[in-house]
Each structure stands twice: as structure tokens, then as C-alpha cells.
Amino acid sequence: MARTQQERKAETRARLLAAAADLFADQGIDAVSVDAVAEAAGRTSGAVYAHFGSKQGLLLALLDSWKDSVLAVLLAEVAVSDSPAGQLAAVWSNLSDTSDEASGRWPVLEQELWLRAARDPEVADVLRVRNAEALRFSARQLDGWTSAVGARPTAAPDGLAVLVKALLTGLALQKRLTPETVPDDLALRGIVALVGLPTDTADSPTGMSPVSTDRTTD
Amino acid sequence: MARTQQERKAETRARLLAAAADLFADQGIDAVSVDAVAEAAGRTSGAVYAHFGSKQGLLLALLDSWKDSVLAVLLAEVAVSDSPAGQLAAVWSNLSDTSDEASGRWPVLEQELWLRAARDPEVADVLRVRNAEALRFSARQLDGWTSAVGARPTAAPDGLAVLVKALLTGLALQKRLTPETVPDDLALRGIVALVGLPTDTADSPTGMSPVSTDRTTD
DNA sequence: GTCTATATCCCGATAGAC
DNA sequence: GTCTATCGGGATATAGAC
Structure with missing residues (x-):
């Protein structure tokens, strides 16, 4: 044959x-x-x-065979069992875990591609498509999640996905350069603020304490 | 001579x-x-x-002679005259303005340096120092600002500076690749959520409308 | 301190045998 | 389709005149 x-x-x-x-x-x-x-x-x-x-x-063939959907995948994987805040914490800790091989390389590779896209229209086109898909998916996930846990998001689903992705990206970059400036609980606070999880009552059903820094010592 | x-x-x-x-x-x-x-x-x-x-x-000599403080400078420049939300909007629009030469180049250059730092410890050291200075300054600015306008921030000054910088950075990256996914008013909403500017009453003294998309059509 | 010239190396891409 | 050999170009860095 x-x-x-x-x-x-x-x-x-x-x-x-x-x-x-x-x-x-x-x-x-x-x-x-x-x-x-x-x-x-x-x-x-x-x-x-x-x-x-x-x-x-x-490079283009490679991009074509990739999933940019790291965030999307993470959002999909969130277990329904934990508390709402715990779920958000899980997303962040998976994303920012530098010990994991795939996750550890993710920010570097992503930035490399972004940078290339900034100077190479061909790469930019591919990245745009991928980005749009990932955002669409994330928006759906976030939408379901926020209404399920009764959060009051900062923006409509599409916009919220952009905001969350942006914050997570920025935090991942900052953590890579200076890990001690972005403790897990700070990241969680930021995400919580964007998705509008209530935090002001002492023992709300969200599982998150309002003031102090306590969870996920990593 | x-x-x-x-x-x-x-x-x-x-x-x-x-x-x-x-x-x-x-x-x-x-x-x-x-x-x-x-x-x-x-x-x-x-x-x-x-x-x-x-x-x-x-390259090292160049880094040594630079100010990374783009964000810090912007925060310092905020006019005291406008409404609180308007001031935040001004920061974002200056930062994301791709027509301005310096600002337009800022994200690309910053990412290039970050990427290099991820693989070159020598560059990483210089960048860390610079970053620490900028964050310290931003934290002071934000602290003064939030207490002046009566905002209820998501985190303490140092943490808040990290969060705001992260969100702005992430949004700038996203906007560079796909401008239409990050309208000015979305960015503003995100920042407002982090710094804790009240938005829920119809005509609060913040100068920001609670629901619709109206300001800075760019 | 600055220039000219050059040594040395490595890269992307092509040509042609198999 | 894959390998070997090679071309042409451009990079960092050095040597030596001035």
C-alpha cells in the first residue's frame, strides 16, 4: 500500500x-x-x-492547530461543587501556576504572539479569529455562571469577558515579573469586583470574607 | 579646552x-x-x-535612562477639574490613544521588554526596580484620589495599584489587537468597579451614568 | 573616541540527488 | 518527501589606523 x-x-x-x-x-x-x-x-x-x-x-500552520482558549478551557473546567468565590480562585490559580508546564509557558507564548501580531498583519489576522472565538465562549460561560450565583456583573456578557480576560492577563504578566506583588487573594478580589460577586456582608453565601486576606495561600 | x-x-x-x-x-x-x-x-x-x-x-543603559512611569505620569496629570469618572476616562483615553506617538508605542515596547525579561535575568532585574517605583507612585496617587472622591476601593492602595495597572495593561493589549472589543465606556466601567466608584444611583455626583453607553465616543 | 575594514558566525532558503 | 550541500545575506564583535 x-x-x-x-x-x-x-x-x-x-x-x-x-x-x-x-x-x-x-x-x-x-x-x-x-x-x-x-x-x-x-x-x-x-x-x-x-x-x-x-x-x-x-508558524501560521502552528497557530492554525492551536487552541488559544486557555482561559476558555479553564472556565469550562470550573467545578460546580465549590463556592462561587472558590471557583474564581481556582481559575486564577490554574492560570497563574508557574509550575505547570503548559500554564507556565502560556503567558510567554501568548505575549510573543501578540507582539508579533503587532508587527505582522498575517499573524494578527489568525490571532484575531482565535481571540474572538475564545471571547465568545468565555462570555457564554461567564453569563451562565453569574446568573447561577446571583452576581451583578460590571458589564454585559461580551464586555465582561473582555474585562476579565484583560485583568487576568495583566495580573499574569505582573506576577511573572514580580510574584510577590500579586498574592492570590488580591487577584481574587479584583475578579470578584468585576463579576460583581457580593462581598459586603460578613458571612454571605459566596464563601468569601469581606476584608481580610485569608484564602488560597498557594 | x-x-x-x-x-x-x-x-x-x-x-x-x-x-x-x-x-x-x-x-x-x-x-x-x-x-x-x-x-x-x-x-x-x-x-x-x-x-x-x-x-x-x-539596552541596559537605555533601560537605566528610562521612565516606565507612563501610567504614573498619567495618574499625576489627571486634572482635578473634571468629574471623578471623567478623570478615570481621561487616563484610559490617554493610555489607549493609538494616534499619539509615545502612547501608541508604549504597549508594544513594554511587552517587548517584558518578554525579554522573561528570558533574560539581567533585563528582569532592571524592569523589576522600575516597576516597583511606578507602583509605589501609582499607589500614592490612587490612594489620595479614592479618598478625595469618596470611592470604596477593592483593595488597599498597593494592591489597588496592581489591579488597576493589570486591567489597563490587559485592556491596552486587547484593544491593540481588536479595538472594537474594548470601547471606552467598557474600560471605564472596569476601572470604576476596581476603584469602587459608586454607580448605582441614577444621577450620582460621579458624573457617570449607571447603565447605558454614552461617553467618549472617541 | 571614532572610523574603516574585516573576522566569524549563523540564518533562511534553494538546488539537486535519491 | 527527504537529505546533503551550498548560496547569499546580515548579524555581532574585533583590529588597527587616526
């Missing part, structure tokens, strides 16, 4: 993409040569050009 | 730094060659190495 050939081709493509994802994430796209990607995938640079035509082609 | 020599040296140094700031900001640090910097400053690459030893040395 000709199947073996096709399989090898497909495997090569997959291995190249995986290698690129790895290397790009932790060394930066510009710092990684085509040869390095090929070698990490057990091939040579010729294979890269046969499959993707150029380094840029490789 | 030997003064002429010294002056020329100082001027060369200043011109090199200025040229580097310009080029780095709009093409990216890696994309700019030492030769390009020198040429833009009316010198040759030899001058760069005589003054800074390496490209990295040039």
Missing part, C-alpha cells in the same frame, strides 16, 4: 509542529532556527520547507 | 541612546542591528561598542 508513505508524511508534519511549539514557547520564535526545529523533530530543514514553504508558513 | 571632546562624547552617547529608543520601540530590539542604531545617530557601530561594549550593554 501507499499508506506507509502517507503515514510517514503525516507523522513528520505532526512532529515538526510539536517540535516548533516546544521550542518557540521557551526560546522565542526568532531565536529558534529552522534547523533546530527540524533536528528536534528528527528531520532536516528540507522537510520543513517541503511541508510549510517557509518559517512563517510553519 | 578639553571640554569640546567631552561634549562630543556625551552628545554621541545621548544620540545613540535616543536612536536606540526610537528604533527598538518600533521595529523590535532583535530586528534592529547595531549598525542601524549607529547610523540613525549619525555615527558608526564602533561608537556603540566604545560606549556600551555590546548591544546588550546598550
Whole structure:
């Protein structure tokens, strides 16, 4: 059968993409040569050009195969069991956990792509599509959540998703540079303020204390 | 006098730094060659190495001569004349104005530096110091402001500064990629929620309407 | 301190054998 | 489709004249 050939081709493509994802994430796209990607995938640079035509082609193919939906995924995974504030805390701690491999690399990779998009329209287009999808999904999740727990959000679902994503992104950046300036409970407070979870009564059913700093010592 | 020599040296140094700031900001640090910097400053690459030893040395000297305090400056500049919400709106519109040259470049440059810091401890150190100063200053400004206008902030001054900076940063990034997803009034709502400006009464003295989208059509 | 010239290296991409 | 070999270009950094 000709199947073996096709399989090898497909495997090569997959291995190249995986290698690129790895290397790009932790060394930066510009710092990684085509040869390095090929070698990490057990091939040579010729294979890269046969499959993707150029380094840029490789990057675009990679973006096309990705989920930007880290936030969306996290929102989807939130367990319904915990208290509302506890759920928000879980989202943040997963997002900001630098020990986890995928999450740890997420902010760096995301910023790298954003920066590239700021100077490369082709990348910007792909990123915009992905971003729109993720926001749509997050908006739905947040909408369901806020009405379920009786929160009074700062803005309509679409806008709220933008605000929450923005705050989480900014906090992740800040934490990466100066972890001690963004304790978990501060992040939680910020999110709570945006989604409008009530916090003013001493023992509200939200499971969050109004003033002091107590939960998730990480 | 030997003064002429010294002056020329100082001027060369200043011109090199200025040229580097310009080029780095709009093409990216890696994309700019030492030769390009020198040429833009009316010198040759030899001058760069005589003054800074390496490209990295040039970058560090540049960081050392910078103010990261864009946000701090903006907070300081807020006029006392307008309504509280109007003042917040002014901060955001100055920060997110992509037409202004300095502000337009700010997010890109800031992200570039952040990204570099994520992989280069030397840069990270410099950035941390700068960031700490800016946050301290912002915290003082915000503290004075919130008590002056009678807001009920989400967190203590230091924490509040972190939250506000994070939200503004995240929103600026989002706006750069997809401007239509972050209208001015949405940004304002988010900031208002964090600083705890009251918005629930129909015509409160804050100058902000509670529900609809009306101000600063940009 | 500054310039010119150059050493040295590495990258992206192509050509051609298999 | 994949490899080997190589071209052409551009980068950082150094050497030496002035």
C-alpha cells in the first residue's frame, strides 16, 4: 500500500509542529532556527520547507492547530461543587501556576504572539479569529455562571469577558515579573469586583470574607 | 579646552541612546542591528561598542535612562477639574490613544521588554526596580484620589495599584489587537468597579451614568 | 573616541540527488 | 518527501589606523 508513505508524511508534519511549539514557547520564535526545529523533530530543514514553504508558513500552520482558549478551557473546567468565590480562585490559580508546564509557558507564548501580531498583519489576522472565538465562549460561560450565583456583573456578557480576560492577563504578566506583588487573594478580589460577586456582608453565601486576606495561600 | 571632546562624547552617547529608543520601540530590539542604531545617530557601530561594549550593554543603559512611569505620569496629570469618572476616562483615553506617538508605542515596547525579561535575568532585574517605583507612585496617587472622591476601593492602595495597572495593561493589549472589543465606556466601567466608584444611583455626583453607553465616543 | 575594514558566525532558503 | 550541500545575506564583535 501507499499508506506507509502517507503515514510517514503525516507523522513528520505532526512532529515538526510539536517540535516548533516546544521550542518557540521557551526560546522565542526568532531565536529558534529552522534547523533546530527540524533536528528536534528528527528531520532536516528540507522537510520543513517541503511541508510549510517557509518559517512563517510553519508558524501560521502552528497557530492554525492551536487552541488559544486557555482561559476558555479553564472556565469550562470550573467545578460546580465549590463556592462561587472558590471557583474564581481556582481559575486564577490554574492560570497563574508557574509550575505547570503548559500554564507556565502560556503567558510567554501568548505575549510573543501578540507582539508579533503587532508587527505582522498575517499573524494578527489568525490571532484575531482565535481571540474572538475564545471571547465568545468565555462570555457564554461567564453569563451562565453569574446568573447561577446571583452576581451583578460590571458589564454585559461580551464586555465582561473582555474585562476579565484583560485583568487576568495583566495580573499574569505582573506576577511573572514580580510574584510577590500579586498574592492570590488580591487577584481574587479584583475578579470578584468585576463579576460583581457580593462581598459586603460578613458571612454571605459566596464563601468569601469581606476584608481580610485569608484564602488560597498557594 | 578639553571640554569640546567631552561634549562630543556625551552628545554621541545621548544620540545613540535616543536612536536606540526610537528604533527598538518600533521595529523590535532583535530586528534592529547595531549598525542601524549607529547610523540613525549619525555615527558608526564602533561608537556603540566604545560606549556600551555590546548591544546588550546598550539596552541596559537605555533601560537605566528610562521612565516606565507612563501610567504614573498619567495618574499625576489627571486634572482635578473634571468629574471623578471623567478623570478615570481621561487616563484610559490617554493610555489607549493609538494616534499619539509615545502612547501608541508604549504597549508594544513594554511587552517587548517584558518578554525579554522573561528570558533574560539581567533585563528582569532592571524592569523589576522600575516597576516597583511606578507602583509605589501609582499607589500614592490612587490612594489620595479614592479618598478625595469618596470611592470604596477593592483593595488597599498597593494592591489597588496592581489591579488597576493589570486591567489597563490587559485592556491596552486587547484593544491593540481588536479595538472594537474594548470601547471606552467598557474600560471605564472596569476601572470604576476596581476603584469602587459608586454607580448605582441614577444621577450620582460621579458624573457617570449607571447603565447605558454614552461617553467618549472617541 | 571614532572610523574603516574585516573576522566569524549563523540564518533562511534553494538546488539537486535519491 | 527527504537529505546533503551550498548560496547569499546580515548579524555581532574585533583590529588597527587616526
